[in-house]
Amino acid sequence: MAMVDVSDKAEIFREATATGIIKLKPETIKLIKAGEIAKGDPLFTAKIAGVLAAKKTSGLIPLCHPLPLTNVQLDVRVLDEASVEVTALVKAKAQTGVEMEALTAVAVGLLTVWDMTKQYEKDAAGQYPSTALERIKVVRKVKQPVQKT
Amino acid sequence: MAMVDVSDKAEIFREATATGIIKLKPETIKLIKAGEIAKGDPLFTAKIAGVLAAKKTSGLIPLCHPLPLTNVQLDVRVLDEASVEVTALVKAKAQTGVEMEALTAVAVGLLTVWDMTKQYEKDAAGQYPSTALERIKVVRKVKQPVQKT
Amino acid sequence: MAMVDVSDKAEIFREATATGIIKLKPETIKLIKAGEIAKGDPLFTAKIAGVLAAKKTSGLIPLCHPLPLTNVQLDVRVLDEASVEVTALVKAKAQTGVEMEALTAVAVGLLTVWDMTKQYEKDAAGQYPSTALERIKVVRKVKQPVQKT
Amino acid sequence: MAMVDVSDKAEIFREATATGIIKLKPETIKLIKAGEIAKGDPLFTAKIAGVLAAKKTSGLIPLCHPLPLTNVQLDVRVLDEASVEVTALVKAKAQTGVEMEALTAVAVGLLTVWDMTKQYEKDAAGQYPSTALERIKVVRKVKQPVQKT
Amino acid sequence: MAMVDVSDKAEIFREATATGIIKLKPETIKLIKAGEIAKGDPLFTAKIAGVLAAKKTSGLIPLCHPLPLTNVQLDVRVLDEASVEVTALVKAKAQTGVEMEALTAVAVGLLTVWDMTKQYEKDAAGQYPSTALERIKVVRKVKQPVQKT
Amino acid sequence: MAMVDVSDKAEIFREATATGIIKLKPETIKLIKAGEIAKGDPLFTAKIAGVLAAKKTSGLIPLCHPLPLTNVQLDVRVLDEASVEVTALVKAKAQTGVEMEALTAVAVGLLTVWDMTKQYEKDAAGQYPSTALERIKVVRKVKQPVQKT
Numbered sequence: 001m002a003m004v005d006v007s008d009k010a011e012i013f014r015e016a017t018a019t020g021i022i023k024l025k026p027e028t029i030k031l032i033k034a035g036e037i038a039k040g041d042p043l044f045t046a047k048i049a050g051v052l053a054a055k056k057t058s059g060l061i062p063l064c065h066p067l068p069l070t071n072v073q074l075d076v077r078v079l080d081e082a083s084v085e086v087t088a089l090v091k092a093k094a095q096t097g098v099e100m101e102a103l104t105a106v107a108v109g110l111l112t113v114w115d116m117t118k119q120y121e122k123d124a125a126g127q128y129p130s131t132a133l134e135r136i137k138v139v140r141k142v143k144q145p146v147q148k149t
Numbered sequence: 150m151a152m153v154d155v156s157d158k159a160e161i162f163r164e165a166t167a168t169g170i171i172k173l174k175p176e177t178i179k180l181i182k183a184g185e186i187a188k189g190d191p192l193f194t195a196k197i198a199g200v201l202a203a204k205k206t207s208g209l210i211p212l213c214h215p216l217p218l219t220n221v222q223l224d225v226r227v228l229d230e231a232s233v234e235v236t237a238l239v240k241a242k243a244q245t246g247v248e249m250e251a252l253t254a255v256a257v258g259l260l261t262v263w264d265m266t267k268q269y270e271k272d273a274a275g276q277y278p279s280t281a282l283e284r285i286k287v288v289r290k291v292k293q294p295v296q297k298t
Numbered sequence: 299m300a301m302v303d304v305s306d307k308a309e310i311f312r313e314a315t316a317t318g319i320i321k322l323k324p325e326t327i328k329l330i331k332a333g334e335i336a337k338g339d340p341l342f343t344a345k346i347a348g349v350l351a352a353k354k355t356s357g358l359i360p361l362c363h364p365l366p367l368t369n370v371q372l373d374v375r376v377l378d379e380a381s382v383e384v385t386a387l388v389k390a391k392a393q394t395g396v397e398m399e400a401l402t403a404v405a406v407g408l409l410t411v412w413d414m415t416k417q418y419e420k421d422a423a424g425q426y427p428s429t430a431l432e433r434i435k436v437v438r439k440v441k442q443p444v445q446k447t
Numbered sequence: 448m449a450m451v452d453v454s455d456k457a458e459i460f461r462e463a464t465a466t467g468i469i470k471l472k473p474e475t476i477k478l479i480k481a482g483e484i485a486k487g488d489p490l491f492t493a494k495i496a497g498v499l500a501a502k503k504t505s506g507l508i509p510l511c512h513p514l515p516l517t518n519v520q521l522d523v524r525v526l527d528e529a530s531v532e533v534t535a536l537v538k539a540k541a542q543t544g545v546e547m548e549a550l551t552a553v554a555v556g557l558l559t560v561w562d563m564t565k566q567y568e569k570d571a572a573g574q575y576p577s578t579a580l581e582r583i584k585v586v587r588k589v590k591q592p593v594q595k596t
Numbered sequence: 597m598a599m600v601d602v603s604d605k606a607e608i609f610r611e612a613t614a615t616g617i618i619k620l621k622p623e624t625i626k627l628i629k630a631g632e633i634a635k636g637d638p639l640f641t642a643k644i645a646g647v648l649a650a651k652k653t654s655g656l657i658p659l660c661h662p663l664p665l666t667n668v669q670l671d672v673r674v675l676d677e678a679s680v681e682v683t684a685l686v687k688a689k690a691q692t693g694v695e696m697e698a699l700t701a702v703a704v705g706l707l708t709v710w711d712m713t714k715q716y717e718k719d720a721a722g723q724y725p726s727t728a729l730e731r732i733k734v735v736r737k738v739k740q741p742v743q744k745t
Numbered sequence: 746m747a748m749v750d751v752s753d754k755a756e757i758f759r760e761a762t763a764t765g766i767i768k769l770k771p772e773t774i775k776l777i778k779a780g781e782i783a784k785g786d787p788l789f790t791a792k793i794a795g796v797l798a799a800k801k802t803s804g805l806i807p808l809c810h811p812l813p814l815t816n817v818q819l820d821v822r823v824l825d826e827a828s829v830e831v832t833a834l835v836k837a838k839a840q841t842g843v844e845m846e847a848l849t850a851v852a853v854g855l856l857t858v859w860d861m862t863k864q865y866e867k868d869a870a871g872q873y874p875s876t877a878l879e880r881i882k883v884v885r886k887v888k889q890p891v892q893k894t
Binding site: 299356357361365393 | 609640644647665667669688
């Protein structure tokens with residue numbers, strides 16, 4: 001068990017985009033659109049939680065390197081009548097890629113949507129028959145030499 | 150935007166079980182089974198990362214209450230020729246449920262499997278055409294009065 | 299140097315409310331009201347940052363006890379043409395008070411407003427001639443025996 | 448809501464100095480000067496808490512970038528018969544400024560002084576009629592090209 | 597790999613004391629006694645670092661339960677002409693013992709002494725020929741039913 | 746009390762190796778070798794805990810600089826019939842050394858072994874008569890100019 005040794009790799013420009021969705025009840029989606037979720041706006045809250053989570057990645061995933069992220073952007077939107085989509089874009093000048101940071105931002109963003117809407121998703125027995133996170137994946141990775149400034 | 154006020158709720162026994170899967174290439178699954186993943190055993194590493202993540206939930210999800218977890222158990226196993234499943238069981242005597250802790254453990258466990266196997270999942274262009282987290286959900290919640298001791 | 303030993307104190311209901319303000323330029327306040335701050339809504343972001351910070355208090359203030367907070371609520375609003383006010387209410391059933399948690403939530407909430415608006419507050423030399431946090435204080439503390447449930 | 452993208456900015460030398468005060472009762476100030484605060488030396492404790500807090504800034508303020516700080520210095524002193532002043536100096540070679548780090552160090556340093564002296568500041572009803580943090584501001588920012596070494 | 601399930605155990609009063617030493621050069625000990633360590637007082641700094649570390653134990657040791665510590669006390673003193681001793685006392689009303697918290701406080705306290713004195717301990721080649729942490733152990737554990745209040 | 750100012754130091758390649766041992770009962774060592782520790786494999790768990798701890802060093806040791814570690818490797822093995830040895834290797838391109846990171850990884854790795862085996866180490870009175878961490882030290886430090894890439 002060992003971190004990959006990136007000591008001899010050059011620092012290049014890194015970028016990664018990840019996405020994922022949370023399946024919610026149509027009634028919950030309507031409440032989100034109407035701005036009527038009692039705990040507050042789940043989309044905005046998910047963005048902030050996701051940005052903070054990206055910065056905590058190396059404290060959560062054992063073999064991730066601590067990276068000096070230069071940008072983290074979250075987009076959270078209602079995708080259709082039964083799902084919300086979270087997209088995260090992460091950039092760094094680093095010796096290794098930032099896809100784990102983007103994925104962590106997406107996962108925590110989606111979990112935040114779950115937490116904000118859970119009272120509407122539970123059934124009478126307190127169970128979640130239909131809520132689920134799905135299709136969390138890396139959409140695109142970029143790496144290119146750093147521009148001299 | 151506000152945490153739910155649980156000040157007047159009784160502390161009762163809480164339990165939640167969550168699961169999820171990561172889709173991997175069949176060749177990656179074979180390497181896992183053979184114990185040949187270069188970065189180390191992804192299943193064991195995912196268990197530890199998941200247990201630690203459950204304890205960090207209220208630091209990640211903005212409106213989660215800090216809860217005195219009395220048990221966190223992770224099960225991580227090869228589900229079939231193209232997926233690994235993570236299951237997390239969390240318990241507490243608390244004023245609110247522990248499903249977000251179980252879900253967070255599952256999500257971070259699955260992301261850890263991704264991180265440990267990513268060198269085998271990338272294609273020649275450095276992209277992840279098939280890797281994905283799927284079906285992250287709460288399997289079962291329990292709540293019952295605390296037994297007097 | 300030692301934490302106060304609260305081992306023999308009874309757990310009672312605790313509540314604390316703290317407030318504070320940040321002095322901003324009138325032009326910045328206008329941008330906030332118009333929803334035109336480039337980095338996003340500073341009021342909503344401050345609420346979330348404050349809630350998360352309340353939960354981190356014992357990791358920031360060396361002699362604070364870790365406390366099982368049952369509620370954290372932030373209110374962030376434009377107070378007048380040159381200031382934003384942050385108010386935090388924190389509750390717990392605990393052996394010691396929660397005023398440090400409320401104060402930490404206010405301080406981090408206010409710092410978040412600063413961070414979100416700093417591009418409008420800097421002068422041509424990159425200095426902050428007028429921005430300041432003021433009047434961070436505890437408005438009210440409550441303690442009372444826990445109601446049996 | 449999005450972090451400022453600093454990917455294309457050059458790393459230059461950054462420095463920021465912030466200050467702030469805590470208003471305390473004259474009797475509390477006398478106890479500090481006499482070294483008789485029961486919980487221990489609040490000035491020294493505040494320095495350490497402030498240094499640690501500077502390093503946690505990007506985990507507290509949602510849109511702050513994680514920065515490789517090269518120096519953090521805290522000065523904590525009795526300013527007059529009713530106040531203690533905290534000053535923080537932070538340096539980094541970075542793509543964005545370090546004023547939020549200096550401000551966070553000051554705020555947490557001041558909160559630590561509050562926590563260490565709170566037993567002397569409370570009145571008979573357990574309230575804080577006069578304690579307050581005031582004038583937390585950025586005194587000076589510096590940026591200049593990095594010297595070649 | 598699983599946390600011990602303490603869900604059905606009664607909350608009782610827990611206390612643990614741990615100690616350990618750091619071997620330093622006699623010249624370093626003299627500097628400590630004379631208050632001449634350039635980075636500041638290593639004994640006081642170690643106390644604070646140890647108290648904070650005790651509270652972080654469940655985030656560091658994977659299978660430790662998060663516990664509501666009611667007291668953490670550190671004693672740090674020059675033991676003899678070549679060693680400093682750190683002692684930590686931790687208390688909680690909990691379902692499991694607090695010895696890992698006491699040990700973590702001692703270990704981090706000792707590491708802090710190392711960090712504060714390292715410039716005097718290094719030889720000409722930048723190595724540490726004699727510095728070492730030794731005899732980190734649990735001196736005493738106590739458990740007893742909680743007094744009714 | 747102040748961090749060492751490393752702003753003007755060049756970033757060079759840094760490496761540090763630290764080791765330490767935990768004294769355990771021969772029966773406990775036999776259980777480890779047989780893979781029969783109830784809480785799970787203490788050697789593997791210690792490796793992961795140590796890697797994560799190395800990354801948290803600047804949050805634990807007050808005056809440590811946050812460093813962009815490029816590699817952390819832990820080796821944990823049964824040394825003889827009564828001890829387990831943890832070795833940590835840490836690398837970075839940085840303005841200051843990484844020995845505190847290596848030492849922190851070793852200390853937390855050893856504490857994790859303690860936690861995983863504590864049920865076998867306690868005597869009938871719940872005390873630890875023989876368990877101890879010993880000989881935690883820096884084996885070797887390296888610094889050399891960074892290779893141009």
